[in-house]
Amino acid sequence: MYKILTLNQISKKGLNRLSTNNFELAENTSSPDAILLRSHKLQGDDIAPTVKAIGRAGAGTNNIPVSICTERGIPVFNSPGANANAVKELVIGGLALGSRGILDGISYVNSLSHMTDAGEMAKLLEKEKKRFKGNELAGRTLGVVGLGAIGSMIANAALNLGMDVIGFDPALSVDAAWRLPSAVQKMENIKSLFARADYITLHLPVLEETRGLVNLDLLDNCKPGCCLLNFAREEIVSIDAVLAALDKGKLRQFITDFPVPSLIGREDVILMPHIGASTDEAEENCAVMAADQISDFLLNGNIKNSVNFPNLQLERSGCCRLAVVNHNVPKMLGSILSILADANINIIDMLNKSRDDIAYSLIDLGEDVSSELITKIELLDGVINVRVIH
Ligand SMILES: NC(=O)c1ccc[n+]([C@@H]2O[C@H](COP(=O)([O-])OP(=O)(O)OC[C@H]3O[C@@H](n4cnc5c(N)ncnc54)[C@H](O)[C@@H]3O)[C@@H](O)[C@H]2O)c1
């Protein structure tokens, strides 16, 4: 029985994938085999020595100490694309809020609760509505920074709204490039995107190189009257730089899913409480994907959608399976295989892959192995951990 520690509210549909025959769910346990979480900020010390895998029901993994997990041989999984549609729809909503007097108009109507005569109210609204006039999105230029799962969906939707779309992504994957409509004009650098766009939307991960990426220099260079949307992560945008650009009138509006106190109460800012992925559908999609990946890893050693381990899937064969994590250095596989050969154990099937400093092998054996043999493999210099999966 594997113990799964759930942090945050994980959709039931996902948790139901973890059959009670094999898994026990707990919101509090000191010896979990895996952790399932959403935005909970996990510290290295929170990860018990028993933890074999971490599943993020969502896209961003900046709340998980991924490099510590890698050193400890723990794969971290996320759910790429599973909440992209939810974010896309909210960003389209954000574009509408940023182009029309929707929020002010609604507040104004709500302020008229003292009125009792519908005819009088209609007359007043017709007179006042000019205060809430906006501009159409069609014909304006949207700059999309980060053209992955979310960015490419937004680019598509914006084209359908009649917008011109320009994009910047220095690390676009081949799959993402295939998904991207050819009408999206690729920019050489982020500066030229900022200089040309009427609306800019951010959809990149927070990494060392993207922390504070949107700074004074970039905002000084943006098209006057531009509207910036941040549904990616707080850390990507310098709030001081945004406040300065708003005060100077360089930016017309800032719309973000990551509020901080200094942004509250400004008319040129729209704040949402990190609800980009808060739809039933996205929560279910993410939870199902994360739970399936954790389940397949614990039961079979297979890896899909890990952010720090190689993807590796091998159909089960033989009597038991060894899953070995080791440093990606020469002779490791040979040393493991010679221990098995010396014990006269037949290998039925195997697969070995590496990613950066980590190598991972699945080895299906013709017979069961003793704990002494596992200890021999564990003691090899460079081996990080070994699991026997029956
Ligand atoms: N508001 C929310 O609730 C919410 C929901 C989902 C995701 N997110 C955030 O959005 C981010 C993107 O999500 P996704 O699903 O599209 O991820 P993704 O991995 O599919 O796409 C991210 C893209 O950003 C690109 N990128 C990396 N560095 C860049 C840089 N310096 N400049 C421009 N592009 C760069 C990558 O090459 C990739 O194509 C996540 O990492 C997460 O932080 C927020």
Ligand SMILES: O=C(O)CC[C@@H](O)C(=O)O
């Ligand atoms: O779990 C959530 O609600 C937010 C998830 C989102 O920030 C993500 O990175 O996928």
